[in-house]
Amino acid sequence: MDQLKETILEKGKILSPSILKVDQFLNHCIDTELMDAIGKRFADCFAGHGITKVITIESGGIAPALMTAVHMGVPLIFAKKAVPSTMTDPVFVTVHSFTKNVDYTLCMERSLIAPGDRVLFIDDFLANGQAFEGIRTLLEQQQAGLAGAGICIEKSWQPGRRIVEEASIPLCTLASIASMSPEEGITWNLDHETC
Ligand code: 5GP
Numbered sequence: 001m002d003q004l005k006e007t008i009l010e011k012g013k014i015l016s017p018s019i020l021k022v023d024q025f026l027n028h029c030i031d032t033e034l035m036d037a038i039g040k041r042f043a044d045c046f047a048g049h050g051i052t053k054v055i056t057i058e059s060g061g062i063a064p065a066l067m068t069a070v071h072m073g074v075p076l077i078f079a080k081k082a083v084p085s086t087m088t089d090p091v092f093v094t095v096h097s098f099t100k101n102v103d104y105t106l107c108m109e110r111s112l113i114a115p116g117d118r119v120l121f122i123d124d125f126l127a128n129g130q131a132f133e134g135i136r137t138l139l140e141q142q143q144a145g146l147a148g149a150g151i152c153i154e155k156s157w158q159p160g161r162r163i164v165e166e167a168s169i170p171l172c173t174l175a176s177i178a179s180m181s182p183e184e185g186i187t188w189n190l191d192h193e194t195c
Contacts, residue, residue, distance in 0.1 A: 001174040003037055004152060005188065008175060014182045018127075018155065019099065026124055026152065027060035038174060039067025042122060042150040045172040045195035046072070049147050051120045053077060053113065055139075057106060057131055064152050065122035072120075079108045079138060091141045095134035098127040106134045115143035126151040126173065129163030136167060153177065156189040 011024040025031040042064070054076045056065035062078050069076035081104050083090055090107040097104055113119065121135045126149075136146050149164050154173040164171045176192035 001038070001041055001193070003034060004175045007031065007034055008153065009186065012186075014180050014186070017179075017181050018158075020125075020153065020155075020177070020180060022124065022153070026063065030063045035063045035067045038064045038152060039069075039071045041174060041195060042068040042120075042172060043071030045150065046120055046148050046170075049120070049170070050118045051147055052117045053119045054122055055079065055113075055119050055135055056122050057081070057135070060124040061122055064124065064150075068120070068122050068150060077108060077112050079106045079135065081106060083107050091138055093134045093137045093141075096128075096130045098125075098130065106138065108138060110142060113139065113142040113144045117142075117144040118147040119144055120148045120150060121146060122150045124152050126154040126160035126164070127158045129158075129160035132160065132164055132167075132169075136169075148172065150174075154189075154192060155180075156192050161192065 007025050013021040015021050053074050054065050054069040056078050058078045066076050087109055089110045091110050092105055092107045094103050095106045139146050148170040151173045154176040156176045172195040176189040178187045178189035180186045
């Protein structure tokens, strides 16, 4: 998606060969026009898949997931990284955080997903696929189907794509980075930009 890739080149910061900072437009300050375009692209990509709900993880995925849900006309659920005292019947899974290198508990209220729901996972990044696996496990506990994964930025040398493909889940990535370094910048993997 050219608009996203241009914004990454203009406003993203390569912190290391494996971490891209996107706080100027995606996960801290949010470019609302870009998010609207991303949401429309994911909605178009997964039209006809019978999606009944969109799911993401707080907080980086919320902006693109919300706009996707708006364009699809379905509710958005975001899984939480801490169990609030108000949650009455949670489902849990342990996930490893790529950026913080710690395990955390992902949870959501069981009643928000109904058995038979067809759920679309949206996230800001795909790296090692741990967030994807966590969501898949949460949905399995609720007998709901993971019907697709929409990823804004994939780092294609990391194992996330293989994990999604091995699970036979349709994957749409908008920008796929083949390599990056503070000195040499970003190269793109055009083969993986699937919608
Ligand atoms: P995974 O679970 O696929 O290993 O990593 C995906 C999650 O880690 C995303 O939800 C995102 O929050 C975070 N993440 C992975 N790589 C990056 C990165 O390069 N930059 C930022 N800002 N977050 C990342």
